Amino acid sequence: MSETTVPGAPRAASVARRVAAQGTFEMRAVLRNGEQVMVTVLLPLILLVGLARATFVSLDTSGTTRIDLVTPGVLAFALMSSAFTSPAISTAFDRRYGVLRLLATTPLGPGGLLAGKLVGVLAVQVVQVVVLGGAGLWLGWRPDAAGIPAAIAAWLLGTAAWGAAALLAAGRVRAEAVIALANLVLVLLAFGGVVLPASVLPGGLEHVAGWLPSGALGEALRAALLHGTWAAGPLVALVAWAAALSAAAARWFRWSAA
Amino acid sequence: MRHSPAVEVNGLVKRYGASVAVDGLDLVAASGQVTAVLGPNGAGKTTTVEICEGLRRADGGEVRVLGHDPVRDATALRPLVGVMLQDGGLPNTQRAGDVLRHVSRMYAEPADTGELTERLGLASFARTSVRRLSGGQRQRLALAVALVGRPRLVFLDEPSAGLDPQARRAVWDLIGELSDDGVSVVLTTHFMAEAEALADRVVIVDHGRAIAAGTVAELVDSGGTTTLRVEAAQPLDAAAMALALGPGFTVQSAGRTACSVSGPVDPGAVAALARGLADAGKQLTRLELGRRTLEDVFLDLTGRSLR
Structure with a gap:
C-alpha cells in the first residue's frame, strides 16, 4: 500500500553526484560565456600584467617588488568576481526564468542547488588561481609559502561573504538591475583596497575600505602572501561579513520571481 | 486492493x-x-x-x-x-x-x-x-x-x-x-x-x-441537457424563443440570425420551438441537435463573461 516501499520506485542519484553535476553545470556556464570569462579571468589578467609592467603607474611598494604587491590584490579581485559578480547575475536570471524552482523539484532540491552553485564557484576559482598565479609566477612573483594556509582561509571566507552577497542581490533585485549592480560593485570595490592596499586611498576612505569585505579580503591575502602572516583584523572582519550576509540571504532570498 | x-x-x-x-x-x-x-x-x-x-x-x-x-x-x-x-x-x-x-x-x-x-x-x-x-x-x-x-x-x-x-x-x-x-x-x-x-x-x-x-x-450528461443550434433566414429573438420553449431552457443569441438553446431538449421541445418560429413568420434554415460539449458545461459553470 505504502508508496515508499514500492519495488523499483525511482531513486535519486547520490547527494555527491547531484551536487557534482550541478557544480560542473554551473562552472561550464561561466567558462562558456564570453562576458563571464572576460570578468573572471581576462580582466584580472590584464590588470595583473598592466600593474606589474606599466611603470608609469607609480606605486608605493614599501620595499617589495611590484609583482609581489600586485598579485595578491589581483587574486582578491578575481575571487570577488567569481564569488559575487558572476553568480549574482546568473542566479538572478535563473530566478526570473523559474530555473531555481524547477531544479528545486528535482532530487537536487534547494539545498543541493546552493551546494552545487558553491562547488561551481570554487571550481571557477581554481581555474583563476592557476591562470593568475601562474602568470604572476612567470612575471616574477615570489609568494611567501608560509602564508598559503592563511591565504586559503582568506579565499574561503571571502567567497562565503561575497557568495552570500550574490544570493542576496539575486534573490531580491530584478535581473537587469543585478547586472548593473554587480558590475558597479566590482569596479568600485576593486579600487577600494582590493587590487591595491587601502593606504593608497585618500584619508578617511582608507579606514573604511579596510573593513569592507573587499578590502578585508585584499589585506588578508596581501598579509598572507607578502609576509606569511595571518591578518587577524581583516580575517575577523571577513568572518563577520560572511555570517551577516549569509543570515541576510537566508532571510530574504526568494526562489521565485513572483 | x-x-x-x-x-x-x-x-x-x-x-x-x-x-x-x-x-x-x-x-x-x-x-x-x-x-x-x-x-x-x-x-x-x-x-x-x-x-x-x-x-x-x-x-x-x-x-x-x-x-x-x-x-x-x-x-x-x-x-x-x-x-x-x-x-x-x-x-x-x-x-x-x-x-x-x-x-x-x-x-x-x-x-x-x-x-x-x-x-x-x-x-x-x-x-x-x-x-x-x-x-x-x-x-x-x-x-x-x-x-x-x-x-x-x-x-x-x-x-x-x-x-x-x-x-x-x-x-x-x-x-x-x-x-x-x-x-x-x-x-x-x-x-x-x-x-x-x-x-x-x-x-x-x-x-x-x-x-x-x-x-x-x-x-x-449532468442534468440530461443537450444543445440545439438554430439558424433562420430572418433575425431571431432569443427572449421570444425562450418564452416559446417554456421554463428549463436557456437561449443564447449567437449572432443576428442564430441562437443556441440548452436544456432538456426532447421531441416536444423541438416541436414547440419550430411552432414558435412559424408563428413569428421565421424560416428555419438550420437546426442542429447535439450533446453538450465540455465547453458548454465549462461555460455554464464559470459564466460567459470575459475576465
Missing part, C-alpha cells in the same frame, strides 16, 4: 496578501489516471499544483501527494514526481540537449535521454540554446525534463500551451502512453479539447474552488 489516490487535496487555502487564490479547494487524482484541472486563467490551478509540488506552502487544508506531505516529505517525493512548470524553468543560456542530460544526472536510473529526444522530436534543436527555441520547442523540452526521472506522478502545468497541432498531437500521445504505463498525470489546462482528449477525470476550478468533478461523460 484499491490504490490510494496519487493526489488528495482537502479544503486547500492559499492567500497572497489580501487576495485569496485558493479558497477551500478539494481535488482527488486517482493513481494511474490522467486528471485534468480545468479552469479559466486566475482560477487557482497553478497555485494548487505548485503547492502539490512543494514549491508553495498552503495557508490551510490538507495535501497528500503519493501519500506524503509535499513540504515535510519533499526529499522522499522529489525522485517520484516529475514537474513541468508553466514558465518552463529552463536555463536560457544552455543548450537543450545539455539541459535534459543535466537533469537526468539527478536520478539513479534515468530514462534514456536519446529515446526521449526522439519521442518528442528534440533532436533537431538539441544543440540550440534554450533562449533561441520556439515556444513549442521549449514546451517539449520541459516535458522531457519532467519525464527524464521516470516519475510515478507528473504535474504538467499547461502542457500544450504554444504548441502547433503536430507537436500537440505528439505531446498528447506521450501523455496517453504515460497513463498506459501506470504513471499518474495531473495536468492543468484551459483547453476543453485537451481535457476531453486526455483526461480520465476532470476537475473544474473557478475562483479558487472545485465547482464540478467527474469523467467527461458524467460532466456532459
Whole structure:
C-alpha cells in the first residue's frame, strides 16, 4: 500500500553526484560565456600584467617588488568576481526564468542547488588561481609559502561573504538591475583596497575600505602572501561579513520571481 | 486492493496578501489516471499544483501527494514526481540537449535521454540554446525534463500551451502512453479539447474552488441537457424563443440570425420551438441537435463573461 516501499520506485542519484553535476553545470556556464570569462579571468589578467609592467603607474611598494604587491590584490579581485559578480547575475536570471524552482523539484532540491552553485564557484576559482598565479609566477612573483594556509582561509571566507552577497542581490533585485549592480560593485570595490592596499586611498576612505569585505579580503591575502602572516583584523572582519550576509540571504532570498 | 489516490487535496487555502487564490479547494487524482484541472486563467490551478509540488506552502487544508506531505516529505517525493512548470524553468543560456542530460544526472536510473529526444522530436534543436527555441520547442523540452526521472506522478502545468497541432498531437500521445504505463498525470489546462482528449477525470476550478468533478461523460450528461443550434433566414429573438420553449431552457443569441438553446431538449421541445418560429413568420434554415460539449458545461459553470 505504502508508496515508499514500492519495488523499483525511482531513486535519486547520490547527494555527491547531484551536487557534482550541478557544480560542473554551473562552472561550464561561466567558462562558456564570453562576458563571464572576460570578468573572471581576462580582466584580472590584464590588470595583473598592466600593474606589474606599466611603470608609469607609480606605486608605493614599501620595499617589495611590484609583482609581489600586485598579485595578491589581483587574486582578491578575481575571487570577488567569481564569488559575487558572476553568480549574482546568473542566479538572478535563473530566478526570473523559474530555473531555481524547477531544479528545486528535482532530487537536487534547494539545498543541493546552493551546494552545487558553491562547488561551481570554487571550481571557477581554481581555474583563476592557476591562470593568475601562474602568470604572476612567470612575471616574477615570489609568494611567501608560509602564508598559503592563511591565504586559503582568506579565499574561503571571502567567497562565503561575497557568495552570500550574490544570493542576496539575486534573490531580491530584478535581473537587469543585478547586472548593473554587480558590475558597479566590482569596479568600485576593486579600487577600494582590493587590487591595491587601502593606504593608497585618500584619508578617511582608507579606514573604511579596510573593513569592507573587499578590502578585508585584499589585506588578508596581501598579509598572507607578502609576509606569511595571518591578518587577524581583516580575517575577523571577513568572518563577520560572511555570517551577516549569509543570515541576510537566508532571510530574504526568494526562489521565485513572483 | 484499491490504490490510494496519487493526489488528495482537502479544503486547500492559499492567500497572497489580501487576495485569496485558493479558497477551500478539494481535488482527488486517482493513481494511474490522467486528471485534468480545468479552469479559466486566475482560477487557482497553478497555485494548487505548485503547492502539490512543494514549491508553495498552503495557508490551510490538507495535501497528500503519493501519500506524503509535499513540504515535510519533499526529499522522499522529489525522485517520484516529475514537474513541468508553466514558465518552463529552463536555463536560457544552455543548450537543450545539455539541459535534459543535466537533469537526468539527478536520478539513479534515468530514462534514456536519446529515446526521449526522439519521442518528442528534440533532436533537431538539441544543440540550440534554450533562449533561441520556439515556444513549442521549449514546451517539449520541459516535458522531457519532467519525464527524464521516470516519475510515478507528473504535474504538467499547461502542457500544450504554444504548441502547433503536430507537436500537440505528439505531446498528447506521450501523455496517453504515460497513463498506459501506470504513471499518474495531473495536468492543468484551459483547453476543453485537451481535457476531453486526455483526461480520465476532470476537475473544474473557478475562483479558487472545485465547482464540478467527474469523467467527461458524467460532466456532459449532468442534468440530461443537450444543445440545439438554430439558424433562420430572418433575425431571431432569443427572449421570444425562450418564452416559446417554456421554463428549463436557456437561449443564447449567437449572432443576428442564430441562437443556441440548452436544456432538456426532447421531441416536444423541438416541436414547440419550430411552432414558435412559424408563428413569428421565421424560416428555419438550420437546426442542429447535439450533446453538450465540455465547453458548454465549462461555460455554464464559470459564466460567459470575459475576465
